[in-house]
Amino acid sequence: MEKKDKLEFPLLTESQIEVRIATYKEGKGASLLLYKDARCDANILDSVLGPENWQCRFYECKGNLFCSVGIRINGEWIWKDDCGAESNLEKQKGEASDSFKRACFKWGLGRELYTAPFIWVPADKLGDKFDRFEVEKIAYNDKRQIAGLSIKKVGGNRVFVWKKEESNAKKQAG
Numbered sequence: 425m426e427k428k429d430k431l432e433f434p435l436l437t438e439s440q441i442e443v444r445i446a447t448y449k450e451g452k453g454a455s456l457l458l459y460k461d462a463r464c465d466a467n468i469l470d471s472v473l474g475p476e477n478w479q480c481r482f483y484e485c486k487g488n489l490f491c492s493v494g495i496r497i498n499g500e501w502i503w504k505d506d507c508g509a510e511s512n513l514e515k516q517k518g519e520a521s522d523s524f525k526r527a528c529f530k531w532g533l534g535r536e537l538y539t540a541p542f543i544w545v546p547a548d549k550l551g552d553k554f555d556r557f558e559v560e561k562i563a564y565n566d567k568r569q570i571a572g573l574s575i576k577k578v579g580g581n582r583v584f585v586w587k588k589e590e591s592n593a594k595k596q597a598g
Contacts, residue, residue: 431495433468433533435564440464441537443557443575454550456543456557456575456584462521465528469493480524491523493531504530539569541586549583557583 446457469478477496482489488507495502508523529535545557556578563572565588575584 431497431532433472433531435536435568436460436464436534436562438559438562440468441559441562443559445553445555445557448553449547450553451547453544453546454553454555456545458537458540458543458559460525460534460537462524465525465533468533469495469528480527482520482523489519489523491520491527493524493527495531506530536564536568536570541570541573541588543573543575543584543586545575545583549581551577 440460442459442461443456444459446455448454469475473495478494479501480491480493482491484490485507490505490507492503492505504527506523506526506529508519508521508526510519510522525534557575558578560574560576560582561572562570562574565571569588571588573584573586574582576582
């Protein structure tokens with residue numbers, strides 16, 4: 425990979441973002457969480473860098489599983505690492521996947537998800553705690569932050585819409 429002023433990955437699209445229930449309160453509603461999976465990160469690395477220009481390796485340190493993601497820049501491998509947490513299902517696989525996603529985050533993949541608003545779906549828009557959701561539309565501002573978001577039930581209606589309000593300074597300037 426040739427040197428660029430800044431290594432910047434594309435912002436995630438609706439189809440790359442997963443949605444899950446973070447908390448569920450019977451009769452009240454549910455909070456939702458946006459995330460990406462490890463396959464998404466690998467696909468982005470392959471498409472942006474080429475499969476020959478990135479690699480990962482895993483190691484254990486003080487009982488924690490770490491992943492190191494290396495990217496070849498000007499012929500030199502640069503590495504960024506992070507550890508993962510076990511998942512409720514398939515603990516070892518989940519820990520490996522989580523450490524990989526977290527190391528990719530250090531490179532900038534999916535950082536925009538951390539700018540998401542608090543997502544609350546009231547009980548009258550839910551079926552039950554097993555509902556599945558998807559991102560219907562997402563918009564970003566020039567700072568790579570989420571500026572607009574709509575979420576719907578899979579195969580169903582829209583349950584959440586949000587648009588970031590502009591700052592007073594920006595409104596006055598316009």
